[in-house]
Amino acid sequence: MMSKYAVLITSFFLLMLAAGLYGENDDQPKWNTTLFGSYFLGGRTAFGIGGALGYRFTPRLELEGEVYSEPNIYGVSGGLLYNFDIKNNNKIPYVLVGYSQFRAGAGEVVQFLMFSAGIKMPLTRSFKIRxxxxLYLGEGLPMKLSTGLMWSF
Structure with a gap:
């Protein structure tokens, strides 16, 4: 059963996504999606896969939701992402703060406060490498390294 915080974050995320579907023009923020591969560290190590969907409100702020899986564990997360403005440099560093939930097998659910840092490097106008x-604050202090292909639309 989902906790009340997970329901609240999911509802807020869906509301923000739905609001962006109306009255689109070139001045409005853009959507992006990322497919990635991951390496989980802490407690035990494993490779995983996942995907993320983001909505950019301003050139610097994005709301991002993510689903991911590794052997015997899957999870969801949501967070607020801040893109740093680096002039004359096409690499964009960012930080993210959010909430994450892992589910193992038939029942155990673990919740974490999540902090992230990364960099986006453009390949073309629409595609970036991310x-x-x-870092997940909670039991076992798990960490995740990931890389993926990001598409903005």
């Missing part, structure tokens, strides 16, 4: 390091 490198990310996430």
């Amino acid at each position: 490198l990310d390091f996430r």
Whole structure:
């Protein structure tokens, strides 16, 4: 059963996404999606895969939701991402703060406060390579290194 915080964060995320679907024009923020591979550290190590969907409100602020899986564990997370403005440099560093929930097997659910730092490097106007390091504050202090292909639309 989802906790009340998970329901609240999910509801807020869906509301923000729905609000952006109306009255689109070139001045409005853009959507992005990322497919990634991950390496989990802490407690035990494992490779995983996942995907993220983001909505950019301003050139610097994004709301991002993510789903991911590793052997016998899957999770969801949501957070607020801040892009740093680096002039004359096409690499964009960012930080993210959010909430994450892991589910193992038939029942155990573990919740974490999540902190992340990373960099986005453009390949074309619509595609970027994204490198990310996430730290989950909670039991076992797990960490995740990931890299993925990001598409903005």
